[in-house]
Every structure is written in structure tokens, then in C-alpha cells.
Amino acid sequence: MYEFDWSSIPGSLPFxxxxxxxxxxxxxxxxxxxxxxxxxxxxxxxxxxKPLSLFAAGYVNFFRAVPLVMVxxxxxxxVPKFIEQLFNLPPGTDLRLTSAMIGFALFESxxxxxxxxxxxxxxxxxxxxxxxALGMTYGQxxxxxxxxxxxxxxxxxLLTQAIILFQDTSLxxxxxxxxxxxAAYKVGDRDGRLVELLLFAGLVYFVICFAASTLVKRLQxxxxxx
Amino acid sequence: xxxxxNVSKNYGSFDVLKDCSTTVNKGxxxxxxxxxxxxxxTLIKCVNGLEPFQSGQIIVNGTSVGDPKxxxxxxxxxxxxxxxxxxxxxxxxxxxNLAIAQIKVLKRSKDEAMDKGLKLLDRVGLKAHAHKFPGQxxxxxxxxxxxxRALAMDPICMLFDEPTSALDxxxxxxxxxxxxxxxxxxxxxxxxxxxxxxxxxxxxxxxxMDHGRIVEDDSKDAFFANPRSxxxxxxxxxxxxx
Numbered sequence: 001m002y003e004f005d006w007s008s009i010p011g012s013l014p015f016x017x018x019x020x021x022x023x024x025x026x027x028x029x030x031x032x033x034x035x036x037x038x039x040x041x042x043x044x045x046x047x048x049x050k051p052l053s054l055f056a057a058g059y060v061n062f063f064r065a066v067p068l069v070m071v072x073x074x075x076x077x078x079v080p081k082f083i084e085q086l087f088n089l090p091p092g093t094d095l096r097l098t099s100a101m102i103g104f105a106l107f108e109s110x111x112x113x114x115x116x117x118x119x120x121x122x123x124x125x126x127x128x129x130x131x132x133a134l135g136m137t138y139g140q141x142x143x144x145x146x147x148x149x150x151x152x153x154x155x156x157x158l159l160t161q162a163i164i165l166f167q168d169t170s171l172x173x174x175x176x177x178x179x180x181x182x183a184a185y186k187v188g189d190r191d192g193r194l195v196e197l198l199l200f201a202g203l204v205y206f207v208i209c210f211a212a213s214t215l216v217k218r219l220q221x222x223x224x225x226x
Numbered sequence: 227x228x229x230x231x232n233v234s235k236n237y238g239s240f241d242v243l244k245d246c247s248t249t250v251n252k253g254x255x256x257x258x259x260x261x262x263x264x265x266x267x268t269l270i271k272c273v274n275g276l277e278p279f280q281s282g283q284i285i286v287n288g289t290s291v292g293d294p295k296x297x298x299x300x301x302x303x304x305x306x307x308x309x310x311x312x313x314x315x316x317x318x319x320x321x322x323n324l325a326i327a328q329i330k331v332l333k334r335s336k337d338e339a340m341d342k343g344l345k346l347l348d349r350v351g352l353k354a355h356a357h358k359f360p361g362q363x364x365x366x367x368x369x370x371x372x373x374x375r376a377l378a379m380d381p382i383c384m385l386f387d388e389p390t391s392a393l394d395x396x397x398x399x400x401x402x403x404x405x406x407x408x409x410x411x412x413x414x415x416x417x418x419x420x421x422x423x424x425x426x427x428x429x430x431x432x433x434x435m436d437h438g439r440i441v442e443d444d445s446k447d448a449f450f451a452n453p454r455s456x457x458x459x460x461x462x463x464x465x466x467x468x
Contacts, residue, residue, distance in 0.1 A: 124311070124313075126309055126311050126313040127313055127315065129271075129276055129309065129313065130307075130309060130313035130314075130315075131327075132276060132298075132299075132302060133274060133276065133302055133305075133306075133307035133309075133376075134302070134303065134326075134327035134331060134375070134376075134379065135299045135300065135301075135302045135303025135304075135327060135331040135332075135379065136299065136327060136330065136331055137299050140330055140331075144326060144330065145315050145317075148317050149315075149316065149317050152317065
């Protein structure tokens with residue numbers, strides 16, 4: 001019978017918290033960038049300008065058709081070289097966090113843009129016509145009328161995607177970056193208590209994500225009572 | 227004011243508008259009627275460029291709508307339009323609905339826009355609802371707000387696209403009353419509607435459309451007393467029965 005020994009957890013909490021901060025940093029960057037770039041992609045995709053909509057469709061389909069781990073690995077291999085050259089940094093500078101953020105941001109934009117596209121399409125066409133009839137430009141109509149309504153309809157989906165994204169940040173382990181999952185793994189490996197640490201990490205992910213999705217459900221009920 | 231010359235429009239092989247020509251003079255009220263699918267809504271949407279058309283031309287107040295060089299936003303900002311489904315902005319209060327385009331398009335100050343909005347709201351009898359949101363108003367009230375929103379831009383003419391057909395019967399009159407008042411003040415109006423009572427009361431001319439063509443374009447009295455085409459006679463017989 002395996003005997004659990006949780007004693008290595010309390011002492012390593014500060015290290016684990018540092019890992020959690022990295023996980024949250026990556027999540028936050030990817031959510032913000034994903035929503036901004038995703039909105040632009042969605043508008044391009046819905047635009048009647050063929051090259052723009054083709055580009056956006058290509059971008060979205062590409063990122064949705066390749067595994068996230070692979071994208072992350074590419075970025076770990078390519079982005080550091082690129083940034084080193086661009087900013088003239090000494091080779092070997094630790095750019096894993098930056099690469100992870102860029103990789104996640106570009107990847108998640110594809111998913112966000114699909115959510116946002118559906119959100120924009122959920123706003124009745126007549127709203128756009130009414131804006132035009134009042135003399136607004138396309139930009140004004142989008143910014144003042146269509147997007148605010150679209151985002152209000154989308155909030156639950158955007159948050160749900162953010163929760164998935166938070167879970168997916170654990171994939172940065174491929175670059176040995178000490179996010180929360182990576183930190184737990186390192187502690188467990190060091191103390192020979194991998195099982196305990198991974199169970200603990202799992203519990204923390206579960207509590208955070210479950211609490212967050214319960215909150216989203218409540219929000220949803222409040223704004224869209226069925 | 228509005229001059230429509232030989233306008234045609236098709237979706238692929240389907241002709242929506244066929245060689246339509248008519249004029250709306252300043253101060254004139256023209257009612258456009260006809261069976262559904264006859265192209266009347268499309269025609270009125272062509273007037274402010276919401277629908278493109280393939281041939282012919284439309285001149286509004288000296289500006290050609292179909293000309294690619296025309297600044298459509300500028301033209302539309304002084305052509306009021308009222309839609310079948312009101313299209314108020316649901317995330318803004320009534321006051322904001324009235325002020326937003328004045329501020330963003332006409333560059334009026336916030337105070338000026340609010341002032342103007344409230345005056346017009348009072349005019350359509352809804353001053354008490356200024357702080358509410360569109361969803362809290364009845365259909366008839368929303369449509370009156372939509373008319374006020376269009377008027378706030380100081381339009382040189384007004385286009386109405388079936389303004390009462392999405393309304394419950396008891397709300398139709400409150401909207402028609404506002405429109406009648408507007409007509410009596412000399413507003414140039416082009417109005418797609420099935421309300422023949424309204425047409426009889428306030429229209430100067432009636433245009434009857436069928437299958438994308440303007441079949442009749444006549445003074446109100448001539449149209450109702452003695453429609454020339456068989457199609458218009460049938461239409462009137464059906465619509466005037468009840």
C-alpha cells in the first residue's frame with residue numbers, strides 16, 4: 001500500500017505560488033491579446049474585402065487544425081532566436097515566458113475570433129442599417145453599436161474560453177518553464193513525491209476552474225435568464 | 227428632392243427592381259404600396275444607398291446616390307429613415323439613442339444633442355420615458371422614439387419602411403398620428419406602407435409596385451378613385467375589404 005506523505009508541500013508553497021503567477025500571467029496576456037486580435041480577425045473574416053476575409057479564414061483554420069503543444073514548441077524554438085536578433089540580446093537569454101505568451105496569444109486569437117464572429121452575427125443586421133441610415137461610418141457603427149451588443153452576448157463564452165486557456169497553460173511544461181504545473185512537477189521530482197504534488201496541483205486547478213465556471217453560470221443566469 | 231431614374235437591381239438572374247422612375251418633390255408625401263416581394267422596401271433602401279443598384283441613378287437633393295465618389299455617410303446624415311423593426315440601440319437609454327448620432331456624426335455638443343433629443347421626445351409624447359431603455363417601451367413607443375431619433379438629425383426628407391407593420395393594431399395609430407403631423411408640417415416623405423387610410427388622409431401621390439416595376443404613379447385621388455392597372459385594382463379590392 002502506497003503511503004502518502006504531504007510534508008513537502010507546505011515548504012514549497014512560495015515556489016508553487018511563483019509558478020501560479022506565471023500561469024496567470026500567461027492566461028491574462030493571452031486573453032487580452034486574444035480578444036483584441038480576435039476581434040480584428042472576426043471583423044476581417046466578416047468583411048466583404050476578399051483578401052482580408054481569406055487571410056482571417058486561413059489564420060483561424062490553421063491554428064484550429066494544429067495541436068497547441070506543437071505550436072508552443074515551434075514558438076520556443078523560433079521566437080527566442082528572432083527576438084535575440086531583433087533586440088540584439090546575448091544568445092541564451094531566457095525568453096521562454098515571452099515565447100509562451102506569444103504562442104498562446106496567437107493560438108487563442110483563433111478561438112476567440114470564432115466566438116466574437118458568432119457574437120457579431122448575433123446582432124440583428126438592422127442595427128448596422130440603422131447606424132448607416134444615421135450617417136455613421138462602418139467604424140463608428142461597429143464601435144458604438146454592434147460590438148458593445150456582441151460582447152454583452154458573448155461574456156459567458158469568453159470567460160469559459162479563458163478557463164480552458166488557464167488549464168492549457170500547463171502545456172508550457174514542454175519548455176520546462178516553471179508555471180504552476182511545472183513547479184509542482186519540479187518539487188515532486190526533487191522530493192520523490194511526484195504523486196502527492198500532482199494530486200495537489202490537480203486539486204488546485206479543479207478548485208479554481210470549478211469556482212470560475214460556477215461564477216460564469218451565475219453571470220449567465222443573471223444576464224440571460226432562461 | 228428625390229429623383230429616381232430608370233433604376234434596376236437584380237440578385238443574379240432575379241430582378242428586384244426593373245426600370246423604376248419617379249420623383250418626390252419638396253414637401254410632398256408619397257406613399258409606396260404593393261404586394262409583398264414587389265420591391266417597394268428595396269426601392270426605398272436604394273434612396274439612401276442602404277441597397278446598391280446596378281443601373282439607373284438616384285439623385286437626392288442634388289447628390290447622386292450611386293456615384294462611388296459620393297460621401298454616403300454625409301448624405302445619409304440628413305436623410306431620415308425609420309425601419310419596420312425600429313432598430314433602436316438596445317444597450318443605450320432613450321436619451322442616448324437620440325443623442326449618439328448627433329454627437330458622433332453632426333459633431334454637436336453633448337448638451338445641445340441632449341436638449342434637441344428631449345424636445346423631439348416631447349413632441350412624440352414620450353418625454354417621461356427619457357431615462358428608460360428601448361426594451362422597456364411598447365412597440366408603438368419605440369417606433370415614435372425611432373422617428374424622433376431620425377428627426378434629431380434635422381433631415382431634409384424622411385423615408386419610412388413599413389413603419390407600422392411590426393406593430394400590434396392598437397399601436398398603429400399613435401405612430402400614424404406622429405407621421406401625419408410631420409406631413410402636415412410640410413416634411414418631404416417617402417413612405418412604404420399598407421395603411422391605405424393614412425395614404426388617403428395625407429399622401430399627395432401613391433406609387434403602386436408589382437414584380438419590381440412601378441405600375442402606377444398617380445395623384446392620391448386618381449389612384450383610389452380609378453386605379454388604371456388591373457393589378458392595382460385587385461390589390462385595393464383585397465386590402466380595402468377590411
